[in-house]
Amino acid sequence: MITDVVRRRAGELARGGRLPAFVYDLAALRAHAAGIREALAVPGGPELFYAAKANPDMPVLKALAPCLDGVEVASGGELAHVRRALPDVRLAFGGPGKTDAELRAALDQGVERLHVESPYELTRLAALGREADVLLRVNLAGERQGAALAMSGPFGMDPDAIEACLDLLAEAPHVRLRGVHAHPASGLDAPALLRQSEEILTWARPWLDKAGCEEPEYNLGGGMAVDYADPEHRFDWAGYARGLAGLREDGETLRIEPGRAVTAYAGWYVTEVLDVKRAHGDWYAVLRGGTMHLRTPAAKQHDQPFEVLPQDGDGPATGEPVTLVGQLCTPKDVFARRADAGRIAVGDVVAFALAGAYAWNISHHDFLMHPKPGFHYLGLRGDM
């Protein structure tokens, strides 16, 4: 599961005393993104926007760019950053709690589509008096069976609230209704996402027709599953694209905005074992760094998949199931519990996989003031 270039770099970093580090395989990322692009390229397939919040690193954005139709940003900070990285890329701007300053910045920066989250946000956008193209974000009630994260809460508008937008739009002809946006849940497989998309389209078509929206656009969100328990099991992009193409009607534009399933596979958090010990019957390997660098397993309450690269040290070791922890003084600083790691010893290198999305950028870096990890982007091209 670890690629050859990452394995080699991990060894070099260990020998140089330069762990922990995030190591990204950009060639693998380009190949993965090209595969997604190819799968989506069926007649009637959707446009592909990348949700920058999953991993906004410049080299990552630049590696992805040739395979994308656009990027979705969710804050003024992401907007400015992505514009710097990719000056000409098509942009969509979503997310709750957009300020007037962010709405203005979006229009100044040529954001193509604003995803409006509430009637009040629409009122404030209209009051700016600027031309704008919007998708209204809808949040249909319903069970999100199998979802890792259902986006209930303050996201989007339920069908009652969205009614109020019709009057607001009628009074603000400079704000053009282009369609509907929905991102109801994360962590779904292709059949579940397709059922969800069908539900959204079925609701939205008559509503947009009533609103007089011609050639409607449907942004169906992201949320394509990444299986942390089985990293080789991948989302069925081809089946999903065929299904979406089957749902699409003439004149409609479908668009998706995945994040996690695009970049998760291209990053590793590489570190080393500082101590191996037994406490109250359980074996622990204490690793340099911790979840202040890779918060994903603490945030999602899962075991982060990993590989041990043995270094043949003669310090403490175990062959028993072992819990991998970091250097933080909290019992929550756990990467994986009672994992079957084979033999693991002090000095061994541990490479955590699926660390390319929602990893460093969601972590509480300054907690305990340990050194920051290094960052290594393998396969950079000259244009960076």
Ligand SMILES: *Cc1c(COP(=O)(O)O)cnc(C)c1O
């Ligand atoms: C987070 C988010 C995404 C991306 O979700 P993934 O699970 O990373 O694919 C897409 N759209 C919206 C509105 C989001 O909030």
